[in-house]
Amino acid sequence: MKHLDRDLFALQDRIVELGGMVEAATNRCIQCIENFDLTLAQEILDGEETINEMEVAIEEECLKILALHQPVAFDLRYIIVVLKVNNDLERMGDQAVNIAERVTALADMDRLVVDLDFATMGSICGKMVQRSIEALVRQDVVIAQKVLDMDDELDALHSRSYKTLQNVMKEDLSTIVPAISHLTISNNLERLGDLATNIAEEIIFMEEGEVVRHQEEH
Amino acid sequence: MKHLDRDLFALQDRIVELGGMVEAATNRCIQCIENFDLTLAQEILDGEETINEMEVAIEEECLKILALHQPVAFDLRYIIVVLKVNNDLERMGDQAVNIAERVTALADMDRLVVDLDFATMGSICGKMVQRSIEALVRQDVVIAQKVLDMDDELDALHSRSYKTLQNVMKEDLSTIVPAISHLTISNNLERLGDLATNIAEEIIFMEEGEVVRHQEEH
Numbered sequence: 001m002k003h004l005d006r007d008l009f010a011l012q013d014r015i016v017e018l019g020g021m022v023e024a025a026t027n028r029c030i031q032c033i034e035n036f037d038l039t040l041a042q043e044i045l046d047g048e049e050t051i052n053e054m055e056v057a058i059e060e061e062c063l064k065i066l067a068l069h070q071p072v073a074f075d076l077r078y079i080i081v082v083l084k085v086n087n088d089l090e091r092m093g094d095q096a097v098n099i100a101e102r103v104t105a106l107a108d109m110d111r112l113v114v115d116l117d118f119a120t121m122g123s124i125c126g127k128m129v130q131r132s133i134e135a136l137v138r139q140d141v142v143i144a145q146k147v148l149d150m151d152d153e154l155d156a157l158h159s160r161s162y163k164t165l166q167n168v169m170k171e172d173l174s175t176i177v178p179a180i181s182h183l184t185i186s187n188n189l190e191r192l193g194d195l196a197t198n199i200a201e202e203i204i205f206m207e208e209g210e211v212v213r214h215q216e217e218h
Numbered sequence: 219m220k221h222l223d224r225d226l227f228a229l230q231d232r233i234v235e236l237g238g239m240v241e242a243a244t245n246r247c248i249q250c251i252e253n254f255d256l257t258l259a260q261e262i263l264d265g266e267e268t269i270n271e272m273e274v275a276i277e278e279e280c281l282k283i284l285a286l287h288q289p290v291a292f293d294l295r296y297i298i299v300v301l302k303v304n305n306d307l308e309r310m311g312d313q314a315v316n317i318a319e320r321v322t323a324l325a326d327m328d329r330l331v332v333d334l335d336f337a338t339m340g341s342i343c344g345k346m347v348q349r350s351i352e353a354l355v356r357q358d359v360v361i362a363q364k365v366l367d368m369d370d371e372l373d374a375l376h377s378r379s380y381k382t383l384q385n386v387m388k389e390d391l392s393t394i395v396p397a398i399s400h401l402t403i404s405n406n407l408e409r410l411g412d413l414a415t416n417i418a419e420e421i422i423f424m425e426e427g428e429v430v431r432h433q434e435e436h
Contacts, residue, residue: 063298067290067291067294080301
């Protein structure tokens with residue numbers, strides 16, 4: 001195996017590892033929201049630094065490979081995609097942190113009795129993270145396309161929670177503060193999905209040379 | 219002048235041009251929010267495609283320089299920073315579009331009589347875009363640091379509009395729908411500032427080799 005190939009495989013292992021961390025943080029978010037589990041919220045907050053350090057290390061690795069092997073054509077584009085995926089994963093980690101902080105704030109308030117699909121939204125997000133990384137590793141446009149489809153589903157659930165929360169607020173003024181916090185969580189989940197969508201679009205762009213990135217934006 | 223230097227200068231000109239477009243979109247947002255100017259809102263929406271195309275073209279340019287000149291050390295890191303700045307600028311453009319869409323939706327509703335500092339927030343955002351690009355061009359850490367300071371100011375104004383809007387909703391149920399739209403605009407402005415902050419942190423990281431990126435996150 002060529003040195004470059006060996007380094008690219010090692011780089012892939014690391015991005016898969018980072019993806020796994022972000023997926024785990026996303027799954028913790030679901031539990032954390034459902035049960036106001038502050039131990040889990042703290043675990044998400046504690047995990048942020050590791051994710052950040054990992055992002056910095058992966059970026060350094062990319063720069064090292066570029067400087068050492070001076071790859072061209074597909075290998076060069078692949079490394080650039082890894083750099084962008086790396087950045088998006090770290091930003092997803094930030095969204096998990098935002099959710100953990102919001103749940104921590106909510107734990108002190110009266111519980112809002114409202115039927116929101118946060119568990120489904122969170123589970124879609126987790127799958128989107130996992131499948132976007134799978135699409136990268138397998139260089140598989142079909143899997144990437146599934147991530148885009150999941151994002152549509154996520155957006156629909158986000159719109160629904162928005163409407164539900166608006167109605168809850170209208171019916172009972174005392175719900176305004178916690179309802180806005182729930183809106184923020186819904187926003188964070190939707191943003192998490194958008195970041196996974198960015199990754200999927202990068203894979204499709206890399207594979208098909210097509211600029212899907214800007215067709216689906218909203 | 220070496221070929222590489224010439225290409226790097228040309229690349230810099232293009233990122234400055236893209237920065238200018240995003241700054242203009244941000245400034246249009248301020249007018250658009252203040253006066254519910256739907257012509258301006260439409261201009262922001264119409265400008266999105268040009269910003270997106272410019273981002274794709276700059277990324278291609280970066281890949282071409284990497285493949286052709288195989289730069290190392292500072293030049294390599296500089297190109298990677300340009301790639302990330304390019305990505306952040308495009309995402310700022312998306313935030314301007316989100317604001318334009320929200321203002322368009324608000325134009326059909328009853329006006330919310332509330333004192334929000336959106337003009338100041340928007341003007342801080344515009345300055346942050348402009349100065350973050352200036353920091354890149356001059357490779358100036360002091361200017362980059364000023365962008366970080368402006369972000370603190372922006373965050374404080376965002377918190378204030380959050381509280382103001384919560385109170386408005388509590389006092390008058392009929393304001394809930396437009397107030398939530400105003401909250402979203404405040405969020406979009408805050409996200410715009412965060413993206414400029416990312417750029418500033420990249421410059422500091424590049425210049426000082428320091429990982430400020432992860433110290434200031436929230």
